[in-house]
Amino acid sequence: xxxxxxxLVKGAGVAGLxxxxxxxxxxxxxxxxxxxxxxxxxxxxxxxxxxxxxxEAESAxxxxxxxxxxxxxxxxxHVPGVVREGSLVLAPARDVGELARxxxxxxxxxxxxxxxxxxxxxxxxxxxxxxxxxxxxxxxxPRKALPALAQSLLQxxxxxxLATAQTLDESGFDWxxxxxxxxxxxxxxxxxxxxxxxxxxxxxxxxxHRPVRMLHPRIPVYIVPRDxxxxxxxxxxxxxxxxxxxxxxxxxxxxxxxxxxxxGFAEAEILEMGTGLRPSxxxxxxxxxxxxRHVYVNGMYRHGFLLSPARxxxxxxxxxxx
Amino acid sequence: xxxxxxxxxxxSALMLxxxxxxxxxxxxxxxxxxxPGVLTVSLRRESAGERAGQAFWSLVQxxxxxxLPNTAGCHTVKxxxxxxxxxxxxxxxxxxxxxxxxxxxxxxxDVFGLVEAARILTEEGFKVFPYxxxxxxxxxxxxxxxxxxxxxxxxxxxxxxxxxxxxxxxAMRAHFPSVPLVxxxxxxxxxxxAQALEMGYDAVLINTAVxxxxxxxxxxxxxxxxxxxxxxxxxxxxxxxxDMAVPSTPVAGKAFLG
Numbered sequence: 001x002x003x004x005x006x007x008l009v010k011g012a013g014v015a016g017l018x019x020x021x022x023x024x025x026x027x028x029x030x031x032x033x034x035x036x037x038x039x040x041x042x043x044x045x046x047x048x049x050x051x052x053x054x055x056e057a058e059s060a061x062x063x064x065x066x067x068x069x070x071x072x073x074x075x076x077x078h079v080p081g082v083v084r085e086g087s088l089v090l091a092p093a094r095d096v097g098e099l100a101r102x103x104x105x106x107x108x109x110x111x112x113x114x115x116x117x118x119x120x121x122x123x124x125x126x127x128x129x130x131x132x133x134x135x136x137x138x139x140x141x142p143r144k145a146l147p148a149l150a151q152s153l154l155q156x157x158x159x160x161x162l163a164t165a166q167t168l169d170e171s172g173f174d175w176x177x178x179x180x181x182x183x184x185x186x187x188x189x190x191x192x193x194x195x196x197x198x199x200x201x202x203x204x205x206x207x208x209h210r211p212v213r214m215l216h217p218r219i220p221v222y223i224v225p226r227d228x229x230x231x232x233x234x235x236x237x238x239x240x241x242x243x244x245x246x247x248x249x250x251x252x253x254x255x256x257x258x259x260x261x262x263x264g265f266a267e268a269e270i271l272e273m274g275t276g277l278r279p280s281x282x283x284x285x286x287x288x289x290x291x292x293r294h295v296y297v298n299g300m301y302r303h304g305f306l307l308s309p310a311r312x313x314x315x316x317x318x319x320x321x322x
Numbered sequence: 323x324x325x326x327x328x329x330x331x332x333x334s335a336l337m338l339x340x341x342x343x344x345x346x347x348x349x350x351x352x353x354x355x356x357x358p359g360v361l362t363v364s365l366r367r368e369s370a371g372e373r374a375g376q377a378f379w380s381l382v383q384x385x386x387x388x389x390l391p392n393t394a395g396c397h398t399v400k401x402x403x404x405x406x407x408x409x410x411x412x413x414x415x416x417x418x419x420x421x422x423x424x425x426x427x428x429x430x431x432d433v434f435g436l437v438e439a440a441r442i443l444t445e446e447g448f449k450v451f452p453y454x455x456x457x458x459x460x461x462x463x464x465x466x467x468x469x470x471x472x473x474x475x476x477x478x479x480x481x482x483x484x485x486x487x488x489x490x491x492x493a494m495r496a497h498f499p500s501v502p503l504v505x506x507x508x509x510x511x512x513x514x515x516a517q518a519l520e521m522g523y524d525a526v527l528i529n530t531a532v533x534x535x536x537x538x539x540x541x542x543x544x545x546x547x548x549x550x551x552x553x554x555x556x557x558x559x560x561x562x563x564x565d566m567a568v569p570s571t572p573v574a575g576k577a578f579l580g
Contacts, residue, residue: 059344105536192377217480217534218342242374282381284345 004029008173013044014304016179017149022312030158037163040146043276048224051138054108068306072138079148082140089132091215098215109134177295181279193241193277197250198234203268214257221257246273288314325502325524328449332359336549339529346381352542361387364394365409392419399439419451429479433460444468456490477508480530484514495522512548519552
C-alpha cells in the first residue's frame with residue numbers, strides 16, 4: 001500500500017464515528033458515509049452516554065470493564081462536555097437487597113450513607129439511606145458528542161457524506177470499515193436487535209449531577225442528567241426487533257423509577273419517547289470481523305460509548321498494524 | 323427420568339426459563355450445564371410485533387430442548403388466550419404454560435381467570451400447564467377444565483423464598499397422587515428444588531434463580547444436580563422423622579466404662 005490508505009467508514013453512529021476519528025488519527029484518509037441525513041441517526045442517539053466501566057460489571061462479562069476502563073479518558077480527550085462526577089447506584093427501601101447484590105458483582109466503588117448521598121446529590125437528601133458511589137465514572141450527552149466527533153474528523157481533513165441518494169462507489173477505497181449495525185445482518189451471522197426504549201424529560205424541580213441507577217429486581221432504570229434541566233430515563237431491554245413506539249408498560253416502568261427517585265419528576269414535561277434496536281451478538285459483546293478489505297465493527301449492544309474506542313483501536317490495528 | 327407430561331417423558335425434572343440472562347450465550351451454556359427437560363419461553367414481551375422476537379426464539383430453539391411457551395405477564399383471559407395462539411404458531415407446539423396474573427405486588431395467579439382460560443384453551447386442543455396456587459379447590463377446577471398437569475407456586479415469582487407453604491404443597495401431593503405436579507416460582511437455591519422433588523413433586527420450574535445468579539452457568543449445573551438428588555432421594559424412600567434420638571450404632575452387648 002503506497003501512501004496513506006483511503007478508508008471508507010460506513011455508518012455514522014457511535015461505532016462509525018469513533019472508528020473514523022481513530023483511523024484519521026492513525027493517518028488514514030477517511031470518508032465517513034451514512035444514508036441518513038445526520039450523524040447519529042440510529043440507536044446511538046437514544047443512548048444514555050454513561051461511561052460506567054465498573055457499574056456495567058453487574059451483568060456484563062469482565063472484559064467489558066477491562067476494555068473500557070480508559071473510555072472516560074478517550075471521550076474527554078475527543079469531545080467537550082464529558083462530565084466526570086461518577087455515578088450513584090440506589091434502590092428503593094423494599095428492594096435494598098439489590099444493592100448488596102450489585103455490590104458483590106462490581107468493584108471500584110464506595111458504599112455511601114444518607115449524609116454522603118445528601119452531599120453528592122442535595123436534592124436526594126433524606127430519600128435514601130444507602131447507596132454505591134462509583135467515583136471514577138463519567139457521562140456524556142450522545143447528541144453533543146457524536147456531532148463533535150464528526151467535526152473533529154472534518155478538522156483532520158476527513159470527509160462526511162450524508163444522505164446521498166446513490167450508493168457510494170467503494171472501488172476507490174483501500175479499506176471499507178462497516179459500522180452499520182443491523183443493516184448488515186445478512187452478512188454477519190447471529191447478529192440480532194435488542195429493543196430499548198427511553199424517555200427525555202424536562203424537570204426544573206430536580207437537579208442531579210451524575211447518572212443515578214435505580215435498582216429493581218426486574219426493571220433496573222437509569223436517569224442521566226443533561227443540560228437545561230433535561231433528563232434521559234432509560235432503558236428497557238427487550239428481545240425483540242420491533243422498532244415501533246414505546247409501550248405503555250415500558251413508559252410506566254421508566255416513569256415509576258423517576259418518580260421513586262424524586263417526586264419532583266411528577267411535574268416533569270415529557271419531551272421525547274425513543275425506541276432503538278441495539279445490534280448484538282449472542283454473547284452481547286462487540287466484534288471486529290475482517291472479510292478481505294472489509295472490516296465489520298458491530299454488535300455494540302448496550303455498550304457503544306464504553307466499548308467503541310477499544311474496538312476502533314482494534315480495527316485500526318488490522319489496517320495499520322499494531 | 324421425570325414423570326410423563328401429556329404423554330411425553332422428559333429427560334430431566336428441571337424446567338428452565340429463558341428470561342433475564344446476561345446474554346443468549348450464557349443462556350446456552352446454562353442449558354448445556356443443567357440439561358433441563360424443558361425450556362420455557364415468554365412470548366408476551368419479546369414479541370412486541372409480528373415475529374419481532376424471532377432472532378431470540380431461534381437461538382432458544384437451536385438448543386434442541388423441548389419448548390414450553392408461556393403467557394408470562396398476561397393479566398386477562400383474553401390476553402392469555404391470544405398469546406397461547408401466537409405461541410402455537412411460533413413454536414409449533416400445543417403445550418402452553420398458562421399464567422394469568424391477578425396482583426401486581428405478589429404476581430399471584432388470578433385463579434378465576436386461570437380456570438376460564440384453561441377451559442377455553444383445552445377445548446381448542448391445547449395442553450395446558452397452569453401456574454396456580456396450592457389451593458385444592460382451584461386445582462380440582464383446573465383438572466375439570468381439562469388440565470392434566472398442575473403447577474403450584476412455591477413462593478411469589480422471583481422472590482427466591484423457597485417452598486413457603488410446605489403443608490399445602492404436601493396436601494396437594496397427597497390429594498392428587500397421580501397428577502403430575504410441578505413447583506413453579508419462588509425457588510431460590512438448589513436445596514429448595516431438591517426439597518420439592520424429595521416431597522414427591524415431579525418437576526420444578528426455575529428461571530430467576532439461575533439467570534440472576536452471579537454465575538448462571540454454575541448455578542444451572544447446581545440445579546441440575548439438585549433435581550437429580552431430590553428425585554433419587556424420593557425413589558429411595560426417605561426415613562421417617564422422629565422426636566427422640568435413635569443411635570445408629572447399637573450399644574446393646576457392649577461394655578460400658580465409667
